[in-house]
Amino acid sequence: MSDGGSGEGTSMREAINDALHEELDRDESVYLVGEDVAEAGGSFGITRGLHEAFGDERVFDTPISEQAIVGSSAGAALTGSRPVAEIMYADFMGLAVDQVMNQAGLFRYMFGGEATVPMTVRTVNGGAGFNAAAQHSKSLHGLFLGMPGLRVVLGNTVYDTKGLLKSAIRSDDPVLFFEHMELYNREAEIPEESYTVPLGEAAVEREGEDVTVVANQLMLHHALDVAESIDGEISVEVVSPRTLKPLDVETLAASAKRTGRVVVADESVMQGGPGSYVARRIEEEAFYHLEAPVSxxxxxxxxxxxxxxxxxxxxxxxxxxxxxxRALPRL
Incomplete structure (x- = not known):
């Protein structure tokens, strides 16, 4: 279910808030923690009203210490809680890499599979539109693809973001959940009742015959706009991976085999980035069906x-x- 832009409906900001409210209400082991997530409602207003609804023990602020936020959440998850930790910007995840890489991601393995780490870390990727400069604009989901024991999930559409976040909170593995600051105001019609979207499943957002575009977050919406604008000249299929770890290679490869041409669009660095990883997996699985290397x-x-x-x-x-x-051959 793709977004309809900025018309009437539920905004992504509201959808995330609804998901958090529903999970806090459903499961008493869920709590929210981060900088300014309580009375202030978070730096992007995502958690507004949750402190009032659930109180100091379920929604509370921390000092400015990403290490403490993630490290304490990992420890609490080991003892049966389901923390949802907010890191204001993905750029600040660098301060908590040790807690993510050497603690949360490894605990289940180090305890012989008998321990679970049901924690979710919400953070936000940047973009050009907010002009937040170098330390607040990076898209860093690719940084964690090489760290075992983690799940990496992206909020791409309003519908998916709500359903995926609820699944992330219910997961027994540590989930890094990346939102995008330029998508918070996008609106779409979504179901009023509670629903989930499975982790690890891609979605074909638009069917096409000539070329597949695999795209994440803001790039997904750009791809859908391009597909609409050149429809009739080039038939573009647009696929949203939704979860990068684990990656639904089967759906991506099936689309690539149908169209024979693939573009991967991701708002991250190309050198060693997620776009390069996704392209390699597609080429690996669909090599003999491709008319050209993945762009x-x-x-x-x-x-x-x-x-x-x-x-x-x-x-x-x-x-x-x-x-x-347009640069792909035979188009």
Missing amino acids: IVGVDDTPVPFSPPLADAVVPGPEDIEAAI
């Missing part, structure tokens, strides 16, 4: 600038996705 649209090896024109030049947009599509 990658991403960020060059550079920080995201503060200057709006420079940021727009660094972070790919719809024109970059369309150019990559």
Whole structure:
């Protein structure tokens, strides 16, 4: 179910809040923790009203220490709680890498499979549109793909984000849940009743015949816009991975085999990034069906600038996705 843009409906911000409210209400072992998540409602207003509804013991603030937020959550998860920790920006995840990589991700293995770590870390990827400069604009979901024991999930559409977050909170594995600051105001019609979306399953957001575009977060919406604009000239299938770890290679490869041409668009650095990983897995599984190597649209090896024109030049947009599509042979 793709988003309809900024029309009437539920915003992604509201959908995340609803998911958190529903899970707090459903399971008393769930609690929220982070910087300014209580009375302030979080830096993007995601957790507004939750402290009032559930009190100090279920929704509470921490000092400015990402290590303490993630480390304490990992320990609490071992003892039966289901913490949902908020890290304000993905850029700040670097401060908690040790707790993620050497603690949360390894506990189940180190305890011989008898321990579970049901914790969720919510954080937000950046983008050019907010002009938040180099330390608040990175998209870092790819950083954690090489760390065993973790699940890496992306909020791409309003519908998926709510359902995936609820599944993440119910998972017995540590989940890193990446939202996107430029998608919080997007709106779409979603079911009023509670629902979940399974982790590890991709979604075909638009069917097509000539080329597959695999895209995440804001790039997904750019890809859908491009597909609509060139429909009738080139038939574009758009696939949303939704979960990068584990990656639904089967769905991606099936689409690639049907169309024979693939573009992967991801708002991360291309060198060693998730776009490169996804492209390699598709080529591995669909090699003899491809008319050309998989094309990658991403960020060059550079920080995201503060200057709006420079940021727009660094972070790919719809024109970059369309150019990559048109550059494929036999189109």
